[in-house]
Ligand SMILES: Nc1ncnc2c1ncn2[C@@H]1O[C@H](COP(=O)(O)OP(=O)(O)OP(=O)(O)O)[C@@H](O)[C@H]1O
């Protein structure tokens with residue numbers, strides 16, 4: 001088997017919080033999270049707000065806040081991603097396509113910004129090649145970020161990732177608020193990069209977006225991975241899916257049963273003792289309320305549920 005470009009094993013993240021009287025406590029926000037991406041593959045990370053998607057991206061890039069305490073391991077090309085290695089690879093082999101144009105410097109022309117990201121070759125030449133590839137007219141390089149439309153801004157952001165020559169591309173929520181054509185275009189760009197051999201992590205809360213381009217879907221819930229499934233398993237009534245949450249999420253979509261899952265995702269301040277989904281689960285037993293299920297292989301995917309079959 002080939003070595004995955006990215007391999008996240010049992011990642012946990014806690015924040016040290018100081019309370020009155022110098023007391024401190026650890027707030028666990030990510031628990032035993034797993035994810036892995038091969039070159040040529042798009043892994044979509046799907047989960048509702050607060051499930052830990054952005055924290056995973058920040059942990060990979062090495063840009064977590066200073067009070068974060070991390071355990072578990074993140075391997076890049078089979079080797080541990082130490083803080084030194086993260087610093088060396090960030091913006092070179094590992095690139096972020098950020099959420100919005102706000103990540104661009106508002107006072108710098110976009111062509112110049114993209115040129116500073118070039119790691120190989122002649123910067124103006126590489127920048128122009130990227131703009132041409134993404135259908136940005138030559139005069140766009142002279143514009144400031146506020147002069148770009150939403151679609152142009154996405155193309156500039158993806159150009160920045162491409163000129164860096166990255167092997168691992170992390171795209172955080174590239175879609176909300178964009179026109180459907182722009183969304184489709186942004187997703188196509190990610191697909192092209194994967195087809196050229198990159199490993200792509202697409203972070204989204206929308207399963208529809210994920211299914212449009214991803215090979216694998218990792219479903220996050222309350223800071224952990226409950227399931228990793230091939231995209232093709234999201235079909236019909238969800239019979240081929242593994243975790244009760246994934247099945248319920250799939251059936252809750254408007255195009256399916258459109259029935260919301262009762263209850264709420266627990267906050268890091270009051271996580272359940274056993275399975276994090278147990279309080280909302282129709283399959284729970286007494287054991288689920290006390291014992292945390294591990295992640296296991298099942299039918300070509302992975303699941304964190306003792307009852308899944
Ligand atoms: N610096 C921090 N200190 C304490 N808790 C934090 C910190 N940053 C994030 N969290 C908590 O960690 C959890 C995961 O946050 P994260 O931003 O990764 O969620 P997300 O899945 O990206 O959500 P969204 O879809 O809204 O972007 C949330 O409960 C959030 O409140």
Ligand code: NI
Pocket residue numbers: 053054055
């Ligand atoms: Ni986020």
